[in-house]
Amino acid sequence: MTKPLSLDLMREDVAAIIHIGSAEIGDDDNLMDLGLDSMRAMNLVLIWQERGVDLDFSQMATCPTLAGWWQLVKRHMNEIAETRS
Numbered sequence: 001m002t003k004p005l006s007l008d009l010m011r012e013d014v015a016a017i018i019h020i021g022s023a024e025i026g027d028d029d030n031l032m033d034l035g036l037d038s039m040r041a042m043n044l045v046l047i048w049q050e051r052g053v054d055l056d057f058s059q060m061a062t063c064p065t066l067a068g069w070w071q072l073v074k075r076h077m078n079e080i081a082e083t084r085s
Contacts, residue, residue, distance in 0.1 A: 005051045007070045013047055014066065027067040036064065053077070 003009060007027075015022035018035040025034065031041075038057075041064075045057055053073050060069055 003051065005048055005053045005073060007066065009051075010044075010048075010069060010073070011066055013044055017043060025066060027070075028065050031064045031066070048073075 008022075011022045011025050014031060014036065015025055017040045018031075020034065025031070038061075041060060042057060045055055045060070048055055053076055055069070055072055055076065059072055063069070063071075
């Protein structure tokens with residue numbers, strides 16, 4: 001079983017895919033400036049889908065920061081919770 005997605009896990013996944021330490025990524029750092037390209041971002045989408053979070057790549061591209069992506073994740077999780085209640 002895979003770990004549920006968290007901000008820290010997102011940071012670790014991004015760091016691994018761009019080959020830097022997770023401590024080097026701040027919540028508001030532009031991930032494209034740190035070396036994340038669209039192909040790697042699509043790989044992250046697939047990884048996170050396996051953890052139950054279906055993010056839209058076009059939404060991710062509008063705010064390429066961990067803080068921005070975490071907001072998308074929380075919105076997605078809230079939508080799922082609402083449909084289950």
